[in-house]
Amino acid sequence: MLKKIGFILLISGILTGCSDNSDEKTNVGGEAKVKGEVEKVSTIGKDLEYPKQLEKDFELDMEYLDEHFNLVQSSIQTIVSAISTGGNLSERDYPLLITNLETTLFFLENMQDYSELEKYKNSYSYLEEGSQYLNKAYTTFNSFFESQNQDVDTFIDIFFKGLETYNQALKKFELLGETYEKEYIGNSVDANISDKISITKSEKDGIHYWKGEQEIVDGEDWNMLNEDEKIQLIMLDIEQTEVSGIVETKKLSADYVELLNNYFKEQTNLKDNIKDVFTEILIDEIKNN
Structure with missing residues (x-):
């Protein structure tokens, strides 16, 4: 960790x-x-x-x-x-x-x-x-x-x-x-290609998260990742977000991981989409600043 x-x-x-x-x-x-x-x-x-x-x-x-x-x-x-x-x-x-x-x-x-x-x-x-x-x-x-x-x-x-x-x-x-x-x-992070953390982006439906060939979609998938993998995933997302010019992030990626961990801690939130939750966090950050 x-x-x-x-x-x-x-x-x-x-x-x-x-x-x-x-x-x-x-x-x-x-x-x-x-x-x-x-x-x-x-x-x-x-x-x-x-x-x-x-x-x-x-x-x-x-x-x-x-x-x-x-x-x-x-x-x-x-x-x-x-x-x-x-x-x-x-x-x-x-x-x-x-x-x-x-x-x-x-x-x-x-x-x-x-x-x-x-x-x-x-x-x-x-x-x-x-x-x-x-x-x-x-x-x-x-x-x-x-x-x-x-x-x-x-x-x-x-x-x-x-x-x-x-x-x-x-x-x-x-x-x-x-x-x-x-x-x-x-x-x-394990360099094994089958376990590689990555994201893909399309004009149609935005960013997708991956661990190897398995897509990481919701809170249940998020909880299956270890802390290093979560941070690496968020770092990749932050790079995409800042390149897009939408917002300049204010926190370390580990801080965002902690926010997502807290969000998905409640059982009822486990089916929520990771990218949607992270977007909401960034929107709140814009509003507060």
């Missing part, structure tokens, strides 16, 4: 000030994450096993990274909401943001070297870029506690400078999520 990750960008319209250019290294305490080592019985075994183990380690780290970012994002949203609505921050809100950032940066800094990992080469590149921006954002956020003038105006000024850099980091991590999803699927 695909290890789904998702990073949400904050609305940038409320940002003011400029990004901090400090390259100061974050000094974070804690214990390094320990990974189990793979036993190698020979040089040949090592050559065969090491890349696969490295891939599994990276996939596991992506899950851990998602958990860390959920905490950071929650802290950011709490502060932004209070500022934008004129609400009050509690004494622990800003220190909690700093703590969550420190924990995330410590995790990133102690992550093993994945530069040799060919399968996730592009994902790892975005991970490194995002980490650099995140470190700069943390340095700016934390400078409030080092300021000689810790009044409200100083806090707001420093926070929004840090937030601008933080959003640059999140853009990189959003690209990481999208790229990781594609690289994971591209290397994990």
